Every structure is written in C-alpha cells, then in structure tokens.
Amino acid sequence: MATTGRVVSVKFLGFLQRLAGHREASVEVAADATLADLLDALARSYGPAFASAIFRTPGDVHTHLRVFVNEEEAQVTDRIVTGGEAAQVAVLVVPGFEGGSR
Amino acid sequence: MVIDLKRCIGCYGCQLSCKAEHGTPPGVFFARVIKREFGTFPNTQLVFLPTLCFHCTNAPCVDVCPTGASHYREGGVVDITREECVGCLACTQACPYGARYFNDAPGAYFPGQGLTPYEQAKYSDDNVGIVMKCNFCIDRVTAGLEPACVANCASRARTFGDLDDPGSEVSHLIRLRGGEQLQPELGTHPNVYYLPPA
Amino acid sequence: MTASDRWVASTCGLCYGTCSIRGHVKDDVLVKIEGNPESEIGRGRLCGKGVSGIMTLYDPNRVNAPLKRTNPLKGKGVDPGWQEISWAEALDEVAGRLKKVHDDDPRKLFIQRTTTNTSIRAPMMMFGAAFGTPNSWAAGGGLHCGNGAHLIGGIYHASWSLVPDFQHCKYAIYFGASKGHGAGHVACTNMQQAADARIRGMKLVVVDPMSNFASAKATEWVPIRPGTDAAMGLAMVNVILNDLGVWDAEYLATKTNAPYLIGPDRCYVRDADTKKPLVWDTGRGRAVPYDDADAAGLALEGEYDAGGVRARPAFARLREHVRQFTPEWAEGLSTVPAAAIRRIAREFATEAMVGSTIVIDGQRLPYRPVAAIYFRGAQGHKNSVHNCYTLELLNQIVGAADVVGGALGFNPVCYGHPETGKPWYEPKPGPDGLMVTGTWVAPHLPYPIPDPKHPESMSLGGLFPLGMFGTTMASRDQEELWTQFKLPYRPEIMLNYGANSLLSVGNSDTVAETLTRIPFVVSFEITLTEFSEFADIVLPDTSYLESLDSRPNVPFIFNHPAGQGQWSWPIRQPVVAPEGQRRQCADVLLELVDRIGIREEFNAIANTHLKLDGPHRLDFKTPYTYAEVCDRELKSHFGAERGLEWFREHGVISWPKRVEEVYWRPFLKVRVPIYWEFLVGLNAKAKTIANARGLTWDDAWYDPLPRWLPCPSHEVRDARYDLWGFYYRDTLHTNSFTNENPWLDEAARLDPYSYTIAVNAATGRRKGLRDGQEVWLESPHNRRVRGRVRLTETVHPDCVGVGGCAGHWAKTLPIARGKGIMFNDLLEVDWDHGSPVNLNLDTCVKLRIVA
Numbered sequence A: 001m002a003t004t005g006r007v008v009s010v011k012f013l014g015f016l017q018r019l020a021g022h023r024e025a026s027v028e029v030a031a032d033a034t035l036a037d038l039l040d041a042l043a044r045s046y047g048p049a050f051a052s053a054i055f056r057t058p059g060d061v062h063t064h065l066r067v068f069v070n071e072e073e074a075q076v077t078d079r080i081v082t083g084g085e086a087a088q089v090a091v092l093v094v095p096g097f098e099g100g101s102r
Numbered sequence B: 001m002v003i004d005l006k007r008c009i010g011c012y013g014c015q016l017s018c019k020a021e022h023g024t025p026p027g028v029f030f031a032r033v034i035k036r037e038f039g040t041f042p043n044t045q046l047v048f049l050p051t052l053c054f055h056c057t058n059a060p061c062v063d064v065c066p067t068g069a070s071h072y073r074e075g076g077v078v079d080i081t082r083e084e085c086v087g088c089l090a091c092t093q094a095c096p097y098g099a100r101y102f103n104d105a106p107g108a109y110f111p112g113q114g115l116t117p118y119e120q121a122k123y124s125d126d127n128v129g130i131v132m133k134c135n136f137c138i139d140r141v142t143a144g145l146e147p148a149c150v151a152n153c154a155s156r157a158r159t160f161g162d163l164d165d166p167g168s169e170v171s172h173l174i175r176l177r178g179g180e181q182l183q184p185e186l187g188t189h190p191n192v193y194y195l196p197p198a
Numbered sequence C: 001m002t003a004s005d006r007w008v009a010s011t012c013g014l015c016y017g018t019c020s021i022r023g024h025v026k027d028d029v030l031v032k033i034e035g036n037p038e039s040e041i042g043r044g045r046l047c048g049k050g051v052s053g054i055m056t057l058y059d060p061n062r063v064n065a066p067l068k069r070t071n072p073l074k075g076k077g078v079d080p081g082w083q084e085i086s087w088a089e090a091l092d093e094v095a096g097r098l099k100k101v102h103d104d105d106p107r108k109l110f111i112q113r114t115t116t117n118t119s120i121r122a123p124m125m126m127f128g129a130a131f132g133t134p135n136s137w138a139a140g141g142g143l144h145c146g147n148g149a150h151l152i153g154g155i156y157h158a159s160w161s162l163v164p165d166f167q168h169c170k171y172a173i174y175f176g177a178s179k180g181h182g183a184g185h186v187a188c189t190n191m192q193q194a195a196d197a198r199i200r201g202m203k204l205v206v207v208d209p210m211s212n213f214a215s216a217k218a219t220e221w222v223p224i225r226p227g228t229d230a231a232m233g234l235a236m237v238n239v240i241l242n243d244l245g246v247w248d249a250e251y252l253a254t255k256t257n258a259p260y261l262i263g264p265d266r267c268y269v270r271d272a273d274t275k276k277p278l279v280w281d282t283g284r285g286r287a288v289p290y291d292d293a294d295a296a297g298l299a300l301e302g303e304y305d306a307g308g309v310r311a312r313p314a315f316a317r318l319r320e321h322v323r324q325f326t327p328e329w330a331e332g333l334s335t336v337p338a339a340a341i342r343r344i345a346r347e348f349a350t351e352a353m354v355g356s357t358i359v360i361d362g363q364r365l366p367y368r369p370v371a372a373i374y375f376r377g378a379q380g381h382k383n384s385v386h387n388c389y390t391l392e393l394l395n396q397i398v399g400a401a402d403v404v405g406g407a408l409g410f411n412p413v414c415y416g417h418p419e420t421g422k423p424w425y426e427p428k429p430g431p432d433g434l435m436v437t438g439t440w441v442a443p444h445l446p447y448p449i450p451d452p453k454h455p456e457s458m459s460l461g462g463l464f465p466l467g468m469f470g471t472t473m474a475s476r477d478q479e480e481l482w483t484q485f486k487l488p489y490r491p492e493i494m495l496n497y498g499a500n501s502l503l504s505v506g507n508s509d510t511v512a513e514t515l516t517r518i519p520f521v522v523s524f525e526i527t528l529t530e531f532s533e534f535a536d537i538v539l540p541d542t543s544y545l546e547s548l549d550s551r552p553n554v555p556f557i558f559n560h561p562a563g564q565g566q567w568s569w570p571i572r573q574p575v576v577a578p579e580g581q582r583r584q585c586a587d588v589l590l591e592l593v594d595r596i597g598i599r600e601e602f603n604a605i606a607n608t609h610l611k612l613d614g615p616h617r618l619d620f621k622t623p624y625t626y627a628e629v630c631d632r633e634l635k636s637h638f639g640a641e642r643g644l645e646w647f648r649e650h651g652v653i654s655w656p657k658r659v660e661e662v663y664w665r666p667f668l669k670v671r672v673p674i675y676w677e678f679l680v681g682l683n684a685k686a687k688t689i690a691n692a693r694g695l696t697w698d699d700a701w702y703d704p705l706p707r708w709l710p711c712p713s714h715e716v717r718d719a720r721y722d723l724w725g726f727y728y729r730d731t732l733h734t735n736s737f738t739n740e741n742p743w744l745d746e747a748a749r750l751d752p753y754s755y756t757i758a759v760n761a762a763t764g765r766r767k768g769l770r771d772g773q774e775v776w777l778e779s780p781h782n783r784r785v786r787g788r789v790r791l792t793e794t795v796h797p798d799c800v801g802v803g804g805c806a807g808h809w810a811k812t813l814p815i816a817r818g819k820g821i822m823f824n825d826l827l828e829v830d831w832d833h834g835s836p837v838n839l840n841l842d843t844c845v846k847l848r849i850v851a
C-alpha cells in the first residue's frame, strides 16, 4: 500500500449535502485508493446517517449510489485516476422510487 | 363484414373510433357495443356484441323511405342522401336492429359551453333533423382503406370484405367458424355475420 | 401531406399503456387519432379511450393561465376563489418558496404525480432527487396496484409485470388480472396477442370475484372471495408438489435457491470462508457453495449435516410447508370448490410438460406452455406480498418463467439497437446469487434488500424496504406515526403533477385532512379537479397531445410488449400547439431547477438516470431546455444522426427482438428465491427498530415461506356487514382522469356496469333490491357511498363490484360530476389497513347495502 496520500475534492449532491453538512470537502486518500475506499472514509467521518445513505448493508453500497469523477460516471471499484489534476469526485444517490428500496 | 365474438373484448374501440371518424353528434352512434349476460351464476357468459348498420340486402329501411333518401349503393352499401331525408322516422321504426339515429337538435358534447374546434370542423347544420347511420365508411373504402371500426379494432374482431367472393377472407371465416346473421328469420338478409363467442 | 393537412406521430397519454398514435391535423384542428402501425406499441390499433383523446384536448374546462387562490380556507367543495396571475408571478412565488425549503430541509418537499401520464415520471424523479427529497409518490398508485405485484414481478422476472407468452402458451390462469382485455400495461398489443391466442386455442382460467373483461373471454371463470388468492394458490402448490409430485428439478436446481440449505434458524447455511450459501452436492457427498456445485447433482430433498447443523434444501422445506394447505381448507376461505382446485392444479401441472423443449429460431429451448398471472385483483390487499409470492410459485415450480410458452416478464433483457447496441441491460446475479434487475430510468430494485433503518421519509419507507409507497403519505394516523417515529420534519410544500389524490387514495375526508396540513401546494393541471381545491397555485399544463417526450414508452420493463416481435422506441411530440398560456411541466421544472440552484445535481442525475453518453452528456454547469435533454437522450441511444429532429419526422424506431432477449432465462446465470430467506434477517432488524418506537409487530408477515394472512375485511365479525366490496378497472376509464371526456362518459352511461354497483342477482333478490335502485354502500367504519344497483349474474354472491374511480363532485368538471361511484370513499387509510411488510393498502371492504 502506497503511503503518500493525495487530496481529492468531493462534492455532495442532492440530499447527501444535508447529511454531510456541507457541499464540498477535501479528503486525503492513498495514492492507489479506489472510490470505495473514499466512500469508506467519508462514511467514517460523517457518521451513521451518512453511512446508511451510502451503504445498503455494511461494505456494500446502495444500488442507487452514483459516483462521478470529473463529471464522468465511475464504478466504486475504480481507482481514483486523474490526469495529474486534482480529481473532482461527485457523489449522489438517485431515488429508487419504483419497486422498493428507498 | 364479419364480426368475431370470440375475439371481441368489448373495449369500445370501434364505437369511439367511429365517432371520431364521422364526428357523430351526442346520442348518435354508427357503431355500438352492447353487453349481454347469458346463464346464471356461476355459469355466466358475458357477451360483447359490436353492432352497426348491417347493410341488409332486403333492407326494410329502404323500402319504407318515402323520398328515396335511403337507397342501395353499388356494392350493397345502404346509404342516406342527406338532402333528401325529411326526418319522417319511417326508417328508424322499420330497422329491426336499431341502427338508425334521428339527430333531432343541434347537440354539443360540452353542453352550454359551445362547440369544440373538433366539433366545429365536423358538425354540419345539414345533419340536424335527419336520420343518420353507418355507411361502411364508404369514403375510406373508396380511398382503399378499411372502415374505421375495422382498422382500429385491437382484437381484430372485425373483418371487412366481399361476401360475394367465396375466396375472400370474410367468406372463409364464415365457412370455417360458422358465421351467422342476426335474426335471419326476419328476411332482411344482413350483410354482417357474427362468429360465435366460444 | 401538407402544412394544413398532416399526420403527426406521437404517443397516447390516456393511460400508462402509452400506445403509439398518429394525429390527423387539418387546418390546425385535430380531427382524428389513430394507432401508429409502424410501432409495436399498439400496432396501429387503439382502445376506446385512445381514439377519444380529442375531447380531452379540446375540453373547454381546461386551465389556460396560472391561478392563485384568494380564499385561504381549504376544504372539500370550498371554492378557492381562483385569480389569474402571470407566469412570472407564479414562478417567483413557487421558486422562492422552494428555494427556502431547499436551503432549510429539502425533505419538506413532497412530490405527488399521477400514474396515468408516465412521461412525467423521469423529470419529476430527477427533480426530486436533485432537490434532495425522498418524499414522492404516485397518489395511491402502489398502495392499490403495485406494491405487491410489481415487487414480485421484479424479484422473479426482473420486470414490472408479467403476461403469458401469448404466442405459445396453452394454459394460463389469471388471478385478478386482465392482461389482454382492454386496459393496463401494453393494453393494445396485448389485446391483439390475446385474441390470437384465443383463436389458437389457449385455455384461460380466470380467478376473479367478477366475470367481466377477462372472464368473459375465458375458458373458465372461477369466482373467488376477494383477498383469498393465496389460499387457492397454496392449495394448488400443495397438490402439484405433494399429490402429483410434479416439479421441474433442473430449473429449480439451477435457476432458483431451491437447493440452498436452510438451517434450523430458517437461514441459509453458509460456507465458513466465502459466506456463500451451501448446497448439497450428491455427487461429492458434501455441502459446497452454491456456485461451486455440479447442477446435475444438487439435492432438492433430504436432510444433511452441513456447516455443523442439520439442514434441508429450501425446496424440501417448501414442499413440507405447503402440506398444511389442503384444497378443503382453501375452499373454506375462498369458496372455490376443493375439486376445482385439484382439477386446475392438475391441468396446470400436466400442461406444463415439464422436461419438454422446442426449437425457436434454431435454438433448442425449454418449453413450458403454462402461466400463472396475477395483478391488481390478487395484489390489492393487505396480504398482497404473500398472495403474489404464492401465485408466482406456480410458475417457478414447473419452470415456466421466461421460457417458451410460460409467464414472461416485460422485457427484462435488451441488447439494444443493432447499430448502437443500446439500450443494453440484463439481470445480474447479486448477493447470494439472486437476481438483480438490470434496467434504467425507473430503477426497479426489489433485490438486494437494503437494511431497514430508522425511517426518514414520510412513508416510513426506510423501515420497510420492500414497499414502494406507504399509507402514511395520506393516512388518518399520519401525524401519530410521524410522531411515534420522530420524523424530524413535516411537509412544507407539495408539488403535484396531474394526480387527483382526493379520489385515488382512500376515503376523501382523510386525504383532505392530510392535504390541509401542507402549507403550500402547487399543482400542474389540465383541468381543475377535486384536488385543485387544496392547491395554492395551479399551473396550466399541456395535455399529452401538446407535449414533448423522448421516452414515452420506457422503461421497457414497464410497458413494452413482451414475447417475440419487435422493439419500438417512439417519441411523444405536440400534435397541435398548446393554447393559452399552457406550458409543459418538464420545461417548468427545468426553469425551477435553475432558480433554486440545483442545476449541477439535476444534470448529474439526468446523465445517469437517462444513460446520456459520450458527447451527449450534460455538462454539470450548462442550462438545457427539456427538448435539448430529449435530443441528447435519443442520440445517446441511437446515434448522433437520430436525435429529436429524426424522431419528429419518423415518430418511432423499431428493430427485431432476439430470441435470447425474449426467452432469456436459460441464457443467464441468475437465480430467484422460492424461499425468502432474506425476510428472516429483515424481520429481526426491522422489528427491533419498530419495537423501540412502540410499534407492535407480527412476525407472520415476514415468514420466509408463503402463507395466507387475513386482511381487515376478512376479520369483520359484525354480521350486518355481509358483503365484500371491491372496485375494478373499467375498460372505458383510466382511474378518475377520463371521466371528464364526454365521449367516454357517454359510452359509460350506456354501459350496464360502468357507473353502477354490480350485485349478484340472487343476493339482490334476497335483499329485495331492484335493478336500477339507488342504494347506499356502508362500511363498518360508518363511511358510505351512493349508487345505482345493477343486478347481475357476473359477480360472486358474497360481493359487490364497483367500476373504476368515479363520483366526481367538482363543479369544474361538468361532464364527470355526479357520474358513477367513488368506491375509494369507503376505504380506511391507516396503519391497520396497510401491510406491515410492503405497506400495501387493503382495497377491499366489508360492507352492507342500505336501501
């Protein structure tokens, strides 16, 4: 595991903004961190309400969770890759209004 | 025309597409759907019976018409010449199938609120005080289309064609499924056949 | 075709069937609506409603300008004193209030929409998500029609609903369903396919308290008491498994969790390392993870030592469990004779031809020409989950699910247009190998079930993850429950799109009370309804014939014809230009997005929700019109050259379906649960949260195996209430919406049943009732509605049936006013009348007839 961390800027969209208490944050992650690692870190720092909005069940994100890196949708298993620039990560939960699972 | 009572589900698509096609005023229907119950619970059979003018070969409505407004057209279609109808109602009484409607007064679908743009486009003052009925969508048929009720029926319960041609689909269906006229004993010889519901 | 005489391809909006239409416009007047023969959706033929849309468009009672109330008093029949205002004034006020709520607590926004016009679903969902509110519902939709049926459709078929494979099915049983008989999802194409199936000789058994649309065309009508479908279904499953010994072992072993070993705690026995459920591999004589076993050797029966406990395969458990449900027991509840239950079970099992195959398009596929189909009738009860779960098991045990001839979900698999490969989706295996749906636009994800949590939404949804919508959105005890669950906010603003919840939810007094508690209500309307009496601002919407939408018929799992044939993606476009100051709701929403300052979230959501792709994605920061969003959506799916302009001209794009899309089950490695193991854990967790809040809990509803559970209407002991009342969907009307259409109203007045109370003739005679007599229907809760009796042989002697959702009283609906009966006025909307597992409302009521 690489030790040199780096900083990504995270934007909380929709109701996550309310749960996080602000719209944007800078988070330090490991150089080889995946988005899942980032989400874990966020869940730890923002508490259980935020965590349960992200995770369906511990360790498993909601089917409705969407993550964007520089406006492009990404998978949580993806590494936070950037072209040298600081990554802009946006996190959002789309509603699963239809057919259970809110 | 052949109407398949096994296919028909009583959706009223024919009755309403006919209304839309012809812009018939309130209370006037060239095509209608009638529901009838047979048997007793639990052996109940609900039958949907789509109707229209049967364009009878021996049409009593034509016989009784004093002005000749009701007449046979080429191909057997029974039609009414609007200008010649005097609204005497002899034909509405003569038709044993209730296929004719007297349009007694100018109507509107939103009473007291004037005519909709559609009604303005479709209604004609010439229709008031005369008898109206289905003419097998003669204009559509001439243009190579099927009658509106046939073209729209989602269950494909209505088939239009030449009963005189033994090779036509209608003749084939009548033979295959045992098509029958409604009340043949009246001797009117309707040109609409029904295929049995079961 | 000239400018003054043209045909415009578009989409019907008079029910969620969304058939493709073309409108004939002459001198700017719409003179005819026909089906669009180029589209698979309706195949050029429409129902009676669809051709009558002209009268909805030209209703002189349409709203033409924004309105603001002057009378602060809200109530049923109280005139709001509407005053016309400008759009600028209306939007200033609406946006101002929304912004305030958004900055304070976005959950205070409550979004309500109709189920009828499905085009609004995506824009409203995206708006709600961007705003950040979890509070949205379809005004009683779900409570009545979908919490159970769609849930089960999703879990077993990755789809919204199911139909028999009309092209190949030989024996279908409908439990309170009417697929193919004039209304509902895929109405018009289904009508054609069902009629062809009848002529081909498909047998249809209809289990229903009333013999109307489907039963009239059935080979056999089986009258049943409402809400007892599971009793009959359980007895059938018992007969098939235990008396006849018929099941599809290969299907069960490979496509379901039937072989998963269940321990004494009713849960899966899991592999110590991988935590995967274990199965018994008879070849190797030991328990192995389910995905590590040889399909041929999987045990479905027996008892084994696995993981240190005595365990049995789920299938063995099921088989044992259903032994208690004898046909005689079922007869007592359902009134269906035990002999008939045995015979129908045998016919179903025999016709299933377990083990047989057929070659379609050169591929050898399983052939199971039977289908058990359930919908609103089986589902509209407190016990909807167990009803639908039981009935679906009929398909599952004989392997008749998404194979040739069987029960087909609506298009859970699509591999896209041949030139672009889009839209592309398929179900995938999720936790424990069970199926997760693969679709977009309206996420339909009953599985995997999220952990229940302390509820934060008005519906208490978080605690009941199997529910779609909950009664507390408009219930008598709403405030009590919100207090009990410490809901930290109350609704401040309601945004309503075209729903008339006064009529559509339950008794109107309860609904009215909940509405008056909301300080500010904005409603997009085409006419003023009973709901509008509770609005503060009404915005004049365009009708479906004046609107644009790039996805009127998606998602395909909701409303695209199943079975072989074609894919069609049509658009909706204005057939005529909107009159007055009408504006399309989606455009107004986009303006509100900008005024509130949530463009970034909206655009992000639109990208993922609509699957906007590559260059067609929305920049987070750029404003777009709704037409631009539609254009980008079409290009994302069908290529840059097929945007809105292309679709405006062509109306629809179609391409052939592939056999592995239609009969996908054998091709995909997904399993479905015949044993609902996840309910055990869900129950424990949800119960803990509920008990902590003082809510009593009944574990029976969370049994991992199906049961019959009584609804409130089954437990009324007062003998004066001797009849079960239910409503059914009339072919002429879509809920309360079309009552104002004078062509449809005229036809309904001439119809013997549409606007009347159907009473069994013998029952009626016994009570001294006359045909046409005016009577009251009275509930044990002292609610009553008035209507005319229709004595008929088409209804069960213990029941009365009421057509549709009519009985309007608003003066602003002169055609609809006073016609038909508002059955829903008899319904209680409270916790006791909802399901504690999926929040479904009980839509049956025990009642008496009072002359």
Ligand code: SF4
Binding pocket: B007, B008, B009, B010, B011, B012, B013, B014, B015, B033, B048, B050, B152, B153, B154, B155, B156, B157, B158
């Ligand atoms: S349109 Fe066809 S199915 Fe519908 S009522 Fe008429 S004949 Fe019957």
Ligand code: SF4
Binding pocket: B052, B053, B054, B055, B056, B059, B060, B061, B062, B078, B094, B095, B096, B097, B098, B099, B100, B133, B188
């Ligand atoms: S059905 Fe009636 S109106 Fe039509 S031709 Fe026969 S008699 Fe005349």
Ligand code: SF4
Binding pocket: C012, C013, C014, C015, C016, C017, C018, C019, C042, C046, C047, C048, C049, C050, C051, C182, C183, C184, C187, C188
């Ligand atoms: S089924 Fe629904 S969408 Fe289709 S034509 Fe009828 S009302 Fe319109």
